[in-house]
Amino acid sequence: GIALAVSQVNGCQYCLxxxxxxxSNIAKIPADEIRRNRLGQADDPRTAAAVAFSRTLMTSRGKVSDADLATVRAAGFSDANIVEIIALSAQYMLTNFVNNVFDTEIDFPVVDLEVK
Structure with a gap:
């Protein structure tokens, strides 16, 4: 979910x-859940908190609010877990930037950048 949320914010069509x-094909996540993840949402409350926090992290350039932290903590994430979310988000941001810079040829079924 975090990979999808971050890649959506960064507009990385290759990574999306x-x-x-x-x-879809390996984790067998339903298409509607993938769509929600791209928007920083999820059916499962814990996953929803993680992807929402990740999306906010990207859109705010790391300047999340106390309320954002309280929300992700309330979902059961420790500060160590939050650092892991930040690290994953940064990892995906890096690959987004690399693929955006080099306009990597997409060797997967192409996903539209617009969430439908």
């Missing part, structure tokens, strides 16, 4: 295509 393929 790759992560959608893996989520």
């Amino acid at each position: 295509s790759a992560h959608t393929y893996v989520a």
